[in-house]
Amino acid sequence: MTTVDAPPPSMRLRELVFGAACAAAVRAAARLGVADALEDTPMGVDELAASVKAQPRELRRLLRALSCYGVFTENPDGTFAHTEMSRLLREDEPHSLRYIALWCTEPWTWNAWPRLDEAVRSGRNVFQDVYGKEFFEYLHEDAPESAHVFNRAMTTSSEQSARDVAELLDLSEASSVADIGGGQGHVLASLLEKHPGLHGTLLDLPRVVGNAVPQLREGGALADRVRIVPGDCRREIPVRADVYIIKNILEWDDDSTRRTLGNVVAAARPGARVVVIENLVDDTPSMRFTTAMDLLLLLNVGGAKHTRQSMVDRLTDAGLAVGGIRPVNPYLHAFECTVPG
Numbered sequence: 001m002t003t004v005d006a007p008p009p010s011m012r013l014r015e016l017v018f019g020a021a022c023a024a025a026v027r028a029a030a031r032l033g034v035a036d037a038l039e040d041t042p043m044g045v046d047e048l049a050a051s052v053k054a055q056p057r058e059l060r061r062l063l064r065a066l067s068c069y070g071v072f073t074e075n076p077d078g079t080f081a082h083t084e085m086s087r088l089l090r091e092d093e094p095h096s097l098r099y100i101a102l103w104c105t106e107p108w109t110w111n112a113w114p115r116l117d118e119a120v121r122s123g124r125n126v127f128q129d130v131y132g133k134e135f136f137e138y139l140h141e142d143a144p145e146s147a148h149v150f151n152r153a154m155t156t157s158s159e160q161s162a163r164d165v166a167e168l169l170d171l172s173e174a175s176s177v178a179d180i181g182g183g184q185g186h187v188l189a190s191l192l193e194k195h196p197g198l199h200g201t202l203l204d205l206p207r208v209v210g211n212a213v214p215q216l217r218e219g220g221a222l223a224d225r226v227r228i229v230p231g232d233c234r235r236e237i238p239v240r241a242d243v244y245i246i247k248n249i250l251e252w253d254d255d256s257t258r259r260t261l262g263n264v265v266a267a268a269r270p271g272a273r274v275v276v277i278e279n280l281v282d283d284t285p286s287m288r289f290t291t292a293m294d295l296l297l298l299l300n301v302g303g304a305k306h307t308r309q310s311m312v313d314r315l316t317d318a319g320l321a322v323g324g325i326r327p328v329n330p331y332l333h334a335f336e337c338t339v340p341g
Contacts, residue, residue, distance in 0.1 A: 027105035035089035042079035103153035125302035158186040166190035178241035181249035206230035261318035270341035
C-alpha cells in the first residue's frame with residue numbers, strides 16, 4: 001500500500017504515535033512464524049493460518065497492517081507474498097533479524113518505554129524502579145525466555161557484523177589481535193580465518209567466554225591460535241597484542257568507558273593499534289535505528305550511544321591518538337587509534 005504524496009503532518013503524527021502497533025505486529029508475526037510458513041509462492045490466508053495455527057480473519061488483519069509498512073505484501077487476489085523485509089524474519093535467512101525483532105519488543109520494553117520522560121528528567125535508567133533490580137540481574141534471574149532471546153539476538157548481530165569487520169580491517173602486518181569484551185568471539189574468529197598467521201585473545205566475563213564459538217574452544221579449528229581470558233575489561237586487561245578490537249562496549253556509563261580505555265592504554269605497548277567500533281547517533285544512514293537504541297540504553301542501563309565527536313573526545317582523553325574514522329556498514333563506524341610512544 002503506497003501513495004505518491006507524503007501524508008500531511010497531522011496524519012504522519014497519528015501514524016507515529018501508533019508506532020507501538022507496528023512493533024507489536026512485527027513481534028506477533030515473528031512469534032507465530034508467519035515468515036517461515038510463507039514460501040516463495042504466494043499463499044492464501046486460510047492456508048497460512050492453518051500452517052501457523054491462527055485464526056484466518058485475525059491473521060489477515062495482522063498481515064494487512066504489516067503490508068502497510070512493506071513487511072509482506074497483499075496481492076489483488078487476496079494472497080500474501082514475501083517482501084525483502086519479511087524475509088528477514090525467517091529463521092533460515094542468512095541475514096535474519098528475527099531475534100533482534102523479538103529482543104526489541106520483549107515484554108519488559110513495554111513497561112519501560114512509558115517511563116522515558118522520567119529517564120530524561122533524571123538522566124538515569126528507570127529499569128530498577130520498575131523491576132526492583134538491575135537490568136542484567138533481572139534478565140538472568142527472572143526472565144529466562146527473554147535472556148534466551150537476548151543471547152540469540154546478540155549472536156545474530158555479532159555474526160553478521162563480524163563478517164563486515166573482517167572485510168574492513170587489514171591485519172596483514174600484525175601477529176596478534178585481542179578482542180576486548182568480545183562476547184563469544186565471532187569477530188575474532190572471522191579475523192583469524194582471514195589471516196592464517198594471526199594469533200588472538202578473547203577477553204570477556206567468565207560466563208560469556210565459557211560459551212565461545214566452537215572454532216575457538218579446545219578441539220576447534222582455530223583453538224591452537226587462541227587464548228581465552230575470563231575477565232572484566234573495566235577492572236584489568238592482562239593482554240599484550242599488536243591490535244586491540246573494542247566493539248560495542250563503550251556505551252555504558254562514562255566511568256566504565258573511561259576505565260576500559262585506560263586499561264587498554266595501560267596494557268598495550270607503544271605504537272599498538274586500537275580499533276574502536278561503535279554505532280553513532282549522528283552522521284550515519286541509520287539514525288532512526290541508532291537513536292532508538294540510544295534511548296533504550298538510557299531506559300535499561302543508563303548508557304548512551306555516541307556521536308562522532310563524543311567518541312573522539314573519550315578516546316583522546318584516554319591518551320589514544322585518533323586517526324581515520326571509517327564506516328564498517330550502514331550502522332557501525334570504526335575509529336582507528338594508536339597508543340602513543
